[in-house]
Amino acid sequence: MNPAPARPGEPTTDEAIAEGLDEAMVRRVVHRFYDQVRADPLIGPVFHARVAEGHWPEHREKITAFWSSALLGTRSYSG
Helix, strand or coil: CCCCCCCCCCCCCHHHHHHCCCHHHHHHHHHHHHHHHHHCCCCHHHHHHHCCHHHHHHHHHHHHHHHHHHHHCCCCCCC
């Protein structure tokens, strides 16, 4: 079944719609995950070594777009 056209940030896949997933939920999960990862004494340094401190907001937005595209079919990710 072809998904109906959606407004930006709205899910387009039947599964996402059925589960109640939306852009706001994806954003909350991604941001919380990275907040916890960055604070973790074991794995935090791995992430800090690859993403400079000033680039975290941009990185989180890119990862949010990736998961939004993958889970919701929003096609908001490019890269």
